[in-house]
Amino acid sequence: MKTSVSSIEGQPTANPLVVEVTRGGMVESRHRAAVAVVDAGGTVVASWGDIERPVYGRSAIKPLQALPLVESGAADAFGLGPAEIALACASHSGEPRHVEAVTAWLPRIGCSVADLECGSHLPYHTASAEALIRAGTAPTAAYNNCSGKHAGFLTTARHLGEPTQGYIRYEHSVQQRILGLLEQMAGLDLGDAPRGIDGCGIPVIGIPLGNTAMAMARLADPDRLPPARAAAARRILAAMAAEPFMVAGTGRFCTAVMEVTGAAVALKTGAEGVYAAALPTLGLGVALKVDDGAGRAAEVAMGCVLRHLKLLSADQERALAEQLAPPVRNRVGLETGRIRPSAGCPICSG
């Protein structure tokens, strides 16, 4: 066979391969990613790939978006506990505990599910989704994986006497407050940053991965933040550590890892292959983006970072074996491959 492979001109340099998916005797698929590990002062402790390119943090930055809820005094005014604060940081699976907690929270601020502007979708948790379908009940907005974040937005607006309607809009004070907070935490002017609309309707802002990691580091090591913000950061990480189930759900990577690592790792996934972490014991933040948007690779890549930073003991690695290199199974349950760090993964070997 005669071949002529075209060259690749005018295309951006490729980020490194960090995750591979095997099947039988071969690697079947490959995922590239950029990763930034940064401290609260902005020093890049480690990085792989292009960490200057703007990335939408999506749901991975929910712990940052939850800061005003606590910092404003809204959480205390309405008596929110760790479960609600964890839900404000969550992409939850729509299991009964998640939905019931959000549904019980809204009346306490004089709102109802009808005030949530996130839209609805079936729960990520299969059994919960099937229970709804069997009952012939359409999911309300409380089932949206972002309903806790939205309840947090409504709570802040209520506390500060702002209108609740339209709280998802870029121009609304709830979103403008978060924009200002992201500028301070990420150390950037975001007035001209690329922006778009998230799956749940709120603005997304393009921020270089290194700056997102710095913002997460400032959550993890908040000593140089203004006192109210520092206190809010500590309380948010404590809530995530206390309620890892509320942050995600049954069988989810965020929940599984935080259940094992406790307060050493606050972990948050986002759509399109984004993952972020705040690491209080090291005073570091992590942000990563899988080029192609695959969540399966973002999880394994985050596992590589946690190992690289020696945050997992041998026992913890064993307990998380199915999360760090998940099996691929076929329709009869047979293991046909693995999602795992790539051969020569620069994070693992670095």
Place this chain on the structure above:
Amino acid sequence: MKTSVSSIEGQPTANPLVVEVTRGGMVESRHRAAVAVVDAGGTVVASWGDIERPVYGRSAIKPLQALPLVESGAADAFGLGPAEIALACASHSGEPRHVEAVTAWLPRIGCSVADLECGSHLPYHTASAEALIRAGTAPTAAYNNCSGKHAGFLTTARHLGEPTQGYIRYEHSVQQRILGLLEQMAGLDLGDAPRGIDGCGIPVIGIPLGNTAMAMARLADPDRLPPARAAAARRILAAMAAEPFMVAGTGRFCTAVMEVTGAAVALKTGAEGVYAAALPTLGLGVALKVDDGAGRAAEVAMGCVLRHLKLLSADQERALAEQLAPPVRNRVGLETGRIRPSAGCPICSG
């Protein structure tokens, strides 16, 4: 911020970026792929990326795997029509027409759904899946997207007097016959090729993309094949053209494109970002693999190839606009981005 980007040593050269996913003012995710367009004699007419690396054809090569069903005389012996032959090439959505046709086919060969060894899963088609859940009925193996292929395997085994049990095993004559056929069509000795197990339990064989494209070209331009195989190739492509719904289902890329292009394009998707096409009017075969395994990118990349080969008229492009560059929508249905050929996509610009 001080950064130090690690270099990428010892990693394979990246395939070209061909598909990007936008959100608002920015590209959010990027997909790389290798693509081969080859004729029946093995001349590479066009290629992008590494087409020498072995790739599992997965379900994209079902039209090749269906050849023995027709070539052996089994299809005629059991009176199969275009609907059944198209189903033998299908990754169907488990809609009632698909499931009913497979369920009616099996007794004609003295088998039942219990003889299918593919395992089961809920239909890809949401309304069909929800109907099953509401009824409290677990999906049988007839609902598996591969059930038509498996019914074809059973039909061939029955016709040739082979045992039906274990027909999915590498050593079974049904699979060995396909292995020999793939060697002839792809022009390769596959005895030492990498192999694994597919989602439905049958063997997958690693074949370079260029050779898979040549095998598809030999379906499209079968004149130099032995007469019985050539006749089978023509009948399989005619069945796919006549029954595009049976090959996939409502809203699916394969079905939508074949409904518009008719007999000019026989199209077949596979898991992990594989796509193949046989193009009778051009006498060409196409095989592509998205590096990361994303089906959303494989579809758009196949659209790029069809445009590159001038197989779509302006009217057809308009009719397929939502398939060629699908919108990304959020939870309330708002369009937040697009999946589209990348800026500088080498297929589109080549």
